[in-house]
Amino acid sequence: MLDACHGTLIMHELYPAECTDETCDELSEVRHALIIGCDELDDCGCRGERPQELPRAS
Numbered sequence: 292m293l294d295a296c297h298g299t300l301i302m303h304e305l306y307p308a309e310c311t312d313e314t315c316d317e318l319s320e321v322r323h324a325l326i327i328g329c330d331e332l333d334d335c336g337c338r339g340e341r342p343q344e345l346p347r348a349s
C-alpha cells in the first residue's frame with residue numbers, strides 16, 4: 292500500500308530526484324502531490340552545467 296508523502300518532490304535534470312521531507316524514502320511521483328522541477332530552484336547544482344553560467348556570489 293502506498294503511503295503518500297507530504298513533502299515536495301524535486302525533479303532534477305542531472306541528479307536523482309529528491310524530496311523536501313527528509314524521512315521520505317520512496318521518491319516516486321505517485322506518492323507526491325507536489326512535484327516541481329529543479330529549474331524552479333535558484334541554487335540547484337544542475338544549473339552549473341549550463342553554458343552561460345553566471346557567478347552568484349551573495
Ligand SMILES: [Zn+2]
Pocket residue numbers: 302303304305306329330335336337338
Ligand atoms: Zn537540479
Ligand SMILES: [Zn+2]
Pocket residue numbers: 296297298299300310311312315316317318323
Ligand atoms: Zn517525499
